[in-house]
Amino acid sequence: MAQAAVPRPAVTPITIPVKAILPWAAFAGAFLLFLIYFVASEQGAVALFSGSGVHEFVHDGRHLLGFPCH
């Protein structure tokens, strides 16, 4: 019965301060959205690189993930 020394803190969880999240959300969030852009739309409706190598390489994934492909 000595296990009460380590209580299970599951009922009232802590919150992570917004100030701690914001820098990560801004930089990592922007980068992650950019990754999605590459899978979803690069060389489709808009293009950063010329040609269609990126489009063709992720072609099947783009279709099956439901993004407008071509």
Added chain:
Amino acid sequence: MVRNLLIRGMLTGVLAGVLAWVFAWVFGEPEVRNAIAFEEHEASAHGDHPEEEIVSRGVQSTIGMLTGVGVYGIAIGGLFALVFAFAYGRIGPFGPRATAGLLALLGFVTVIVVPFLKYPANPPAVGDPDTIGRRTALYFGMLALSVLSAAASVLLARRLTPRLGVENAVPLAVAAFVVAVGVVMWAMPTVNEIPAEFSAVVVWRFRVASLGIHTVIWTTFGLVFGLLAERVLFPAADPRPDSRVPAAAG
């Protein structure tokens, strides 16, 4: 703490991507092949030369698709972790596993199901290349409005809970979300560019496979991310209930 959650979200995304790739290979690829066979049949019937292959079908259907689904899984996993970091302890008195499960359900409905109902996935050979810009804008517009509606509904539920109690506030907020996205879907233009001769069975199977891929991805987040987040949020104590009994006793 946020960094650790982010890393675990992206690791969960790797797992989700690999599982989704296996699912896509089994259920999605046959329909992609059927669609391409239709496309080639149509092209040769019109006397067109077959399109020049920049990336071979073998690459597209294997490492190409793994890259696409994998990068998508990692990116969605990271974003999921960021939303989790914000939602944890704020959407209700839930632990890490329940929070991850609830967020995965909300995310799946908001990010996948709602946009899919208006602008569903289409196999190759469906869609006029000249309208890709418009279709892309409509798809992401629908997605953005769905996410905004969901965020507004969560805020509404939080506002109403002190007055009405959670058992009334949540159903009202869900109803508000359904009405909001319903109005958006009704107002936005319909896109249907499926060729008349295209197999309805292939379209149906392709779309179910697409929804299945996303179900695999979001189920992985809901079930796995909570376990990993638990170890970040409670590093000192192993949160498994039975671990409170000293291992030697067993």
